[in-house]
Amino acid sequence: MAQLASLKTSALATAPATAAPAPEDAAPLAGRTGYVAVDLELPAALRSAPSAPSAAPAPARPRPAVVRPPGVAEARQALPCCGMEQELVDAVSRNDVVVVCGATGSGKSTQLPQFLYEAGLTATGLRIAVTQPRRVAAVTTCERVAHELGAPDPKTTPDALVGYRTRYDAGGVGPSTRLLFETDGVLLNECKRDLLLRDYAAVILDEAHERSLNTDVLLGLLSRAVPLRRAHYDEATAAGDADALPPLKLVVMSATLRVDDFLDNAALWGAGPRPELVSVEARQHPVTTHFAKVTELDDYAGAALAKTRAIHDKLPDGAVLVFFTGKREIDELWTPCGGRASTSCPSTRRCPSRTSARPSRSRRRVAERSSRRRTSRRRR
Numbered sequence: 432m433a434q435l436a437s438l439k440t441s442a443l444a445t446a447p448a449t450a451a452p453a454p455e456d457a458a459p460l461a462g463r464t465g466y467v468a469v470d471l472e473l474p475a476a477l478r479s480a481p482s483a484p485s486a487a488p489a490p491a492r493p494r495p496a497v498v499r500p501p502g503v504a505e506a507r508q509a510l511p512c513c514g515m516e517q518e519l520v521d522a523v524s525r526n527d528v529v530v531v532c533g534a535t536g537s538g539k540s541t542q543l544p545q546f547l548y549e550a551g552l553t554a555t556g557l558r559i560a561v562t563q564p565r566r567v568a569a570v571t572t573c574e575r576v577a578h579e580l581g582a583p584d585p586k587t588t589p590d591a592l593v594g595y596r597t598r599y600d601a602g603g604v605g606p607s608t609r610l611l612f613e614t615d616g617v618l619l620n621e622c623k624r625d626l627l628l629r630d631y632a633a634v635i636l637d638e639a640h641e642r643s644l645n646t647d648v649l650l651g652l653l654s655r656a657v658p659l660r661r662a663h664y665d666e667a668t669a670a671g672d673a674d675a676l677p678p679l680k681l682v683v684m685s686a687t688l689r690v691d692d693f694l695d696n697a698a699l700w701g702a703g704p705r706p707e708l709v710s711v712e713a714r715q716h717p718v719t720t721h722f723a724k725v726t727e728l729d730d731y732a733g734a735a736l737a738k739t740r741a742i743h744d745k746l747p748d749g750a751v752l753v754f755f756t757g758k759r760e761i762d763e764l765w766t767p768c769g770g771r772a773s774t775s776c777p778s779t780r781r782c783p784s785r786t787s788a789r790p791s792r793s794r795r796r797v798a799e800r801s802s803r804r805r806t807s808r809r810r811r
């Protein structure tokens with residue numbers, strides 16, 4: 432706490448002078464170019480961290496045994512990330528900071544925590560933290576990963592292998608928890624308690640492109656904690672301590688991160704090594720883009736409805752997803768489409784928007800329903 436009390440934030444050299452977020456600014460920072468650099472007045476014992484720490488890998492640890500439920504192994508095989516498991520694990524073992532960029536649905540959030548767990552990163556009793564910007568994502572990803580690992584349900588098991596922690600609730604968290612999904616605000620609070628995150632072997636910062644104030648400050652703090660943990664590890668092993676606290680690994684994940692801003696950021700990484708970038712390119716389904724010949728500027732909801740009906744009429748069976756920016760537009764489309772079911776739109780379902788204005792219980796129900804649908808579609 433004392434460490435954070437003396438925290439000062441400043442815009443990076445690369446950021447325009449106006450880009451530094453005001454402390455009370457809770458709005459997303461997407462679109463801004465700078466990251467939050469953190470100057471810390473550290474206790475004397477921690478100030479001796481070298482600016483370019485060594486990156487000697489920690490010794491290999493025993494791999495935990497994982498028994499996956501039937502069908503999970505096959506489903507994972509189809510994910511692009513799983514084809515790169517070795518490359519991802521190697522990158523994390525060689526570097527203290529790794530940036531993973533991959534297309535949406537490639538398996539970043541669900542697979543990378545499992546790879547690191549199976550690689551033995553938590554064998555010394557430490558945890559891997561996976562941060563999500565939103566509570567719903569933290570809970571549903573946690574449940575999915577617990578399922579894939581054949582681990583107990585975090586909602587009903589008090590001390591589970593995989594747990595979650597958000598501002599208002601927690602599930603499955605206990606001494607045996609090795610994978611902990613949490614919102615970035617919760618991990619930020621953990622940094623107040625212990626800047627070096629001594630209970631953690633790795634932190635996976637997911638959806639880094641969303642650039643909330645929490646994520647940016649967290650990144651600033653972690654960029655300081657990583658070299659300090661490395662310095663402590665190097666010092667302890669040089670002194671012959673076989674049980675030295677391993678270095679902290681930081682993985683920053685995103686589907687759309689502007690990687691150059693991040694990788695070449697001297698204010699974040701100083702004279703230390705540049706983070707390694709691993710790109711997961713493939714998409715699971717081929718995508719082709721067709722543009723309307725004329726852009727309807729006024730009644731675009733009506734134009735979307737007409738196009739949806741035309742697709743249903745002309746193309747083979749399937750589903751159409753229509754995205755709108757606001758609830759009013761969704762309601763406008765829903766009334767003519769779902770309210771009066773027609774042969775051209777035989778079955779219509781309104782997917783509530785992912786706005787934070789919705790009550791959290793309702794958002795959670797939506798995420799659970801969509802998870803169940805995805806699972807059953809896979810089985811078919």
Ligand SMILES: Nc1ncnc2c1ncn2[C@@H]1O[C@H](COP(=O)(O)OP(=O)(O)OP(=O)(O)O)[C@@H](O)[C@H]1O
Nearest residue numbers: 534535536537538539540541542575686802805806
């Ligand atoms: N709760 C769930 N139930 C069933 N399947 C799921 C669940 N969560 C994810 N999946 C499936 O696992 C696969 C990988 O999803 P994951 O969320 O790991 O991808 P991602 O790369 O993180 O995508 P994004 O960039 O959108 O966050 C997807 O095909 C998805 O359909």
Ligand SMILES: [Mg+2]
Nearest residue numbers: 539540541637
């Ligand atoms: Mg994800």
